[in-house]
Amino acid sequence: MSSALVFFSDLSAAPGKAQRELLTLASRFQTAVVAAATEISAEARDVIASYGIGTALQAANPGQGFGEHELAVLDAALLQTDADLVLLGNDSFSRELGARIAVRRNAAIVTDVVDVSADLIATKDELAGSYSASAKSTTGVLIAAVKPNSIQDAPAGSAGTVQVKELDLGAEQAPKVSVVGVEEKAVSERPSLGEARVVVAGGRGVDGDFGPLEDLADALGAAIGASRAATDAGWISHDAQVGQTGITVSPQLYISAGISGAIQQKAGMQTSKYIIAVNKDVDAPVFEIADLGIVGDLAKVLPQAAAEIRRRRA
Amino acid sequence: MSDASTTPLTIVVLVKHVPDVQFDRHIDQDSLRLDRTESVLSELDEYAVEAALAIVEDNGGFAAGHQVIAATMGSGSSVNSVKKALQMGASSGLHLNDAALAGSDAVATSRALAALVRHVPDADLVITGMASTDAETSVVPAQLAELLGFAQLTHAASVAFDASVRELTVERDHLNQRVTLKAGLPAVLSVTDQANDPRYPNFKGIMAAKKKKIVEVDLAAIGLAAQDVGAEGSTTSVLAAEQRPARPAGTIINDSGEAGIALVDFLAEQKLI
Ligand SMILES: Cc1cc2nc3c(=O)[nH]c(=O)nc-3n(C[C@H](O)[C@H](O)[C@H](O)COP(=O)(O)OP(=O)(O)OC[C@H]3O[C@@H](n4cnc5c(N)ncnc54)[C@H](O)[C@@H]3O)c2cc1C
Numbered sequence: 001m002s003s004a005l006v007f008f009s010d011l012s013a014a015p016g017k018a019q020r021e022l023l024t025l026a027s028r029f030q031t032a033v034v035a036a037a038t039e040i041s042a043e044a045r046d047v048i049a050s051y052g053i054g055t056a057l058q059a060a061n062p063g064q065g066f067g068e069h070e071l072a073v074l075d076a077a078l079l080q081t082d083a084d085l086v087l088l089g090n091d092s093f094s095r096e097l098g099a100r101i102a103v104r105r106n107a108a109i110v111t112d113v114v115d116v117s118a119d120l121i122a123t124k125d126e127l128a129g130s131y132s133a134s135a136k137s138t139t140g141v142l143i144a145a146v147k148p149n150s151i152q153d154a155p156a157g158s159a160g161t162v163q164v165k166e167l168d169l170g171a172e173q174a175p176k177v178s179v180v181g182v183e184e185k186a187v188s189e190r191p192s193l194g195e196a197r198v199v200v201a202g203g204r205g206v207d208g209d210f211g212p213l214e215d216l217a218d219a220l221g222a223a224i225g226a227s228r229a230a231t232d233a234g235w236i237s238h239d240a241q242v243g244q245t246g247i248t249v250s251p252q253l254y255i256s257a258g259i260s261g262a263i264q265q266k267a268g269m270q271t272s273k274y275i276i277a278v279n280k281d282v283d284a285p286v287f288e289i290a291d292l293g294i295v296g297d298l299a300k301v302l303p304q305a306a307a308e309i310r311r312r313r314a
Numbered sequence: 315m316s317d318a319s320t321t322p323l324t325i326v327v328l329v330k331h332v333p334d335v336q337f338d339r340h341i342d343q344d345s346l347r348l349d350r351t352e353s354v355l356s357e358l359d360e361y362a363v364e365a366a367l368a369i370v371e372d373n374g375g376f377a378a379g380h381q382v383i384a385a386t387m388g389s390g391s392s393v394n395s396v397k398k399a400l401q402m403g404a405s406s407g408l409h410l411n412d413a414a415l416a417g418s419d420a421v422a423t424s425r426a427l428a429a430l431v432r433h434v435p436d437a438d439l440v441i442t443g444m445a446s447t448d449a450e451t452s453v454v455p456a457q458l459a460e461l462l463g464f465a466q467l468t469h470a471a472s473v474a475f476d477a478s479v480r481e482l483t484v485e486r487d488h489l490n491q492r493v494t495l496k497a498g499l500p501a502v503l504s505v506t507d508q509a510n511d512p513r514y515p516n517f518k519g520i521m522a523a524k525k526k527k528i529v530e531v532d533l534a535a536i537g538l539a540a541q542d543v544g545a546e547g548s549t550t551s552v553l554a555a556e557q558r559p560a561r562p563a564g565t566i567i568n569d570s571g572e573a574g575i576a577l578v579d580f581l582a583e584q585k586l587i
């Protein structure tokens with residue numbers, strides 16, 4: 001009889017795709033409780049209820065420190081619910097919260113999780129997705145950082161109501177870290193890279209011009225990704241970097257253009273369902289993992305594909 | 315701030331000896347542990363070593379009394395990663411080597427590394443890579459901050475240290491923001507590959523490293539018992555690890571003017587549009 005606690009740093013807006021996937025996974029367990037380190041918005045309450053989850057805990061962020069409030073919320077929620085499964089995002093910030101709670105409360109922390117079974121066995125990617133492993137907690141509490149695009153989003157349909165309770169955090173300790181600057185980044189209209197169903201990624205071969213990639217991404221409703229060579233060159237923001245030191249993606253479709261396919265790039269995309277590679281060099285390693293490889297100039301192939309998609313849709 | 319009156323810093327840089335990512339990596343089916351032959355210094359830990367050296371060089375150099383201790387936990391050959399860090403310029407090495415460590419998970423690893431840091435007198439700053447290239451969990455730095463009670467500054471894309479107030483300022487990408495964070499010592503700092511460009515060991519560095527001291531310690535020396543680490547001290551148990559089948563060979567076509575259409579045909583066949 002497992003009880004799941006699903007933790008979100010922010011539920012002040014409508015839950016996004018990855019957050020919904022976590023709610024889906026949580027709703028499969030005997031009991032599920034949501035905890036949020038912000039106030040839970042009305043939209044978020046409706047969404048939580050639509051997964052058949054009836055209890056949520058919240059504590060508004062006093063805006064001090066970095067990560068310290070979120071850590072206090074997660075800890076208090078775990079102690080209060082006595083959950084044996086904690087679900088959180090696989091982003092670096094969420095993982096670190098889970099990691100700290102794991103040592104504080106003698107729990108297991110498992111990252112890159114793609115599923116958790118009824119008997120609390122986590123399935124996870126290992127060695128950049130070249131292995132699939134399963135692991136469990138030996139102490140009775142499992143903290144799982146779940147990869148986006150791993151769980152099929154499915155609200156349970158029972159749109160009851162959710163009871164939201166304030167979490168008592170006691171006296172919060174003086175934060176050790178202070179935020180001295182915040183720079184907002186431009187918000188893109190595109191789906192977020194980590195969650196997108198389709199990713200169009202460019203590398204050194206785009207030679208400074210992401211135009212053809214943007215055009216194809218528009219036609220496909222895709223997110224834009226990049227290799228480190230492209231982000232290092234300053235052609236696109238570092239946030240677009242896919243790979244070992246960027247974002248790991250597992251979309252339905254990854255279109256790689258002008259990217260050679262170095263090991264660090266593959267590490268972030270080789271679990272994609274379908275891979276299409278466009279590269280001038282027939283010997284590029286990316287062709288080894290492509291379902292469809294096109295030896296050609298991306299400046300010709302991508303615009304033609306974008307136009308063809310639009311033509312077929314018209 | 316490079317006046318000689320700067321209080322000397324003791325920096326511990328954590329370096330991990332990991333299987334080379336350029337080769338195929340395997341998990342042994344009996345022990346469910348990673349095959350660790352062909353190991354090297356984790357590429358991402360070179361950024362940690364560089365960050366430590368940069369802080370020292372900006373603050374009076376080693377002549378000012380600063381120490382950069384390259385520390386690792388792992389079996390015998392792990393010392394090679396410490397040696398590489400010494401060649402880059404770290405001042406001494408520390409190697410935690412004990413048969414009982416085999417099979418430690420993240421929690422047990424962090425417990426051991428925290429004890430290793432405590433073993434260093436007056437450690438001010440622990441610097442790590444953003445992730446080890448084998449476990450790829452990025453959890454050890456946060457766990458060390460928790461266990462040591464140090465400030466946590468992780469995933470730093472840039473690092474500045476102000477010696478006059480002994481404060482670190484870092485930038486980090488967070489959600490849709492770039493945040494600037496500040497904390498005093500003691501701290502755990504993890505750096506990304508955006509933070510700097512690691513230097514290569516030069517001939518002088520390689521020669522100098524031969525004379526640097528590497529201290530080897532076992533669990534007892536740092537106050538831990540066998541059951542604190544290894545499988546017994548771990549909170550996770552790995553049940554199985556299966557290699558994914560290689561992706562089936564795909565179709566390769568040469569563009570003769572119609573490849574964009576072929577791309578869309580493929581999307582239609584796979585019901586992707
Ligand atoms: C510690 C570390 C971490 C790293 N992390 C990452 C990471 O997270 N992500 C990542 O991507 N890399 C990472 N790298 C870098 C990685 O090793 C490669 O250097 C990088 O991925 C190369 O990028 P690229 O494929 O765009 O460039 P290149 O390797 O230069 O390849 C460019 C390709 O474009 C092709 N091309 C050129 N013009 C055209 C054209 N007109 N049409 C079609 N094709 C064309 C060429 O044939 C070539 O194959 C990391 C490296 C290190 C050391």
Ligand SMILES: Nc1ncnc2c1ncn2[C@@H]1O[C@H](COP(=O)(O)O)[C@@H](O)[C@H]1O
Pocket residue numbers: 328329330331356358359362385386387388423441442443444445446447449450451452453454455
């Ligand atoms: N066995 C180890 N020895 C030394 N440092 C380690 C070890 N394991 C992890 N680290 C450090 O912790 C960082 C993050 O590792 P991880 O949490 O495993 O991804 C690495 O980049 C290292 O700096």
